[in-house]
Amino acid sequence: MANVLHIVVCAGIVPDPLQTLEPVTGPAGPGLKNEMVLPAVLDPWAASALYEAANLVAKNPGSKLWLVSLGPKAKLQQVMMTIAQKVAFELVPVDGPIGGFPDAHATAAALAETIEAIPGLDRTKCLLFGGWESATRGAGVTLQLVGERLGITDQFQGVDQIDLRDDGSFEVLERVEGGKHQVSACAGTPAVLGWATGNLAEPRNNPQVGMANMRTIMPALAKAKKASLEANGLRYVSVSLPKQQRTTRVEKNMTPDAIAAELVEWIGAE
């Protein structure tokens, strides 16, 4: 028997990982140089959450999927042009600042307020998904804070797998230390799942899905509420690039025997 799920995925946008990042400090605090023109992608771990959510929705007829994303409208629109072709979802955009330096508590407050206002969302059937950490702030706290604000006290982080049972309960595998998974069983929704990589490959682009998504994405972006994020007493003393640049010895003419001998000596050296 299928379970009806209302899955809300929180996903931010991040600079494409191949871009060079340079921190700058402006009147509003630290940020990245040319941040608004850096190509952006959906946060990788949150993208895993989105694909896993779409997979669950497809397997459970009657289920719904919302993607809640906070960022500047123009950047959201750019990223959605790609993501909309992957899986079907309803976008709930929040027009707010970009980047990893705003306070996570303020971000969580804006996201929770937005989720509470989603029309038709049954919070008793809700699975709140997201990445277990972002590729910007990387704090791993925003989803937890949203969950607490929504009163959800079954939370899982570093999730690689969820197995939904017919009775609505589910088993979760969470990453723990030493390359292991903790295995838990939860009685059912609501719950928070912060995803690691999961098990699904990135879906191929499907223009038909993209067309269907974009019909609702553009009006949603036009109506996106503005969020201004409070600093909550957070103050940056310094923001800088790491200075460590190694002097690399490049060995082009050593034989495999010589390399192996040098490596074995290096491995054994204290």
Add this chain to the structure above:
Amino acid sequence: METILVLTHTDESGSALTKASLEAVTAGLDLAAQIKAALTISIVGAGAKAAASVLASTGARLLAVTGEAFAQARYATDAAACEALCRAANATIVLAPGTSRFTRVAAGVAHRLGGFIDTHITALGGAETIEASRWFYRQRVEAVLSRDARPWFLLLDAGTHTAFAGEPATAAVEEIAVQLPALRTTVSGFRAPAQDAQTIRPDAKLLFVAGAGWTKKQPDGQTHAAEAGELILGFLHATSASLGSSKSLVDQGGEGEPVLPFLTHMNQIGQTGATPRHPKGLSTCCHGEEPHVVGWRFIGDRRAISLDPNCGWSRGKADVVYVADAFPVMAKVNALLEAKKA
């Protein structure tokens, strides 16, 4: 005046503190001395009171939440335990190890107490105010930050402080009662590869990274994934190194290309993977591009074997780059290690 609470928890035995917890104790002692603050240390775990004996020499006030409900890591019970401990200590600064157990709950606890949290802290400093260092953008930008708001929770990255080593002695521990909510989650245990198949070893001295080149076509026009697997596992067996991988190699499984069956996404290092701490790292068949190398931020001495003399490693990201085919090199390395052992 600040009041510091260090939150710790027991390991799987239930009666000893985790190494990361003992590191947090050191951080708490150092910070308390630096800012002349009162220090409380608390323990969560089934046998928390027994685990407290190693903390007797700290001179700190000791609190514990103990009992079967706290034997395993679970959001509802751990959040309730940490909340009760924080309220009992009335702390303005809360330090905790960034273990999977506490990273799952600490933000929720901070919210319940009306406080704020910063995680992945790598250093604590400051003269008149507390300043915390952490990385942003997956170890690509470093920042030092401070907060005026209290309570302020700081989750410390493992390996950033030495583990506290106190002589076990009888300790006076105050047990804190916890009002538990209805529990909807049960933890049934752990799932891990067989002991001899476990390739992720956080305490290893060496990180060995396999890149996608291991499964690409070799000079004979064929792929040699099975041979690559034997070489890699042979090296891991001989050195007890921890195995990491580039994203492209672990992704190949989903794309129908040859795979190394012992690799999973949990081995992945970099932008969408782990950032482990090891004294040495050896990269093989990997380009050393930025999304991968950000995961090497905390690797000390770095060497790479790559066919490309202009790969990312040779541009200031490794100490030594050997321009060579990793297949014959690693075969020789394994033979030498075997001979050395014999």
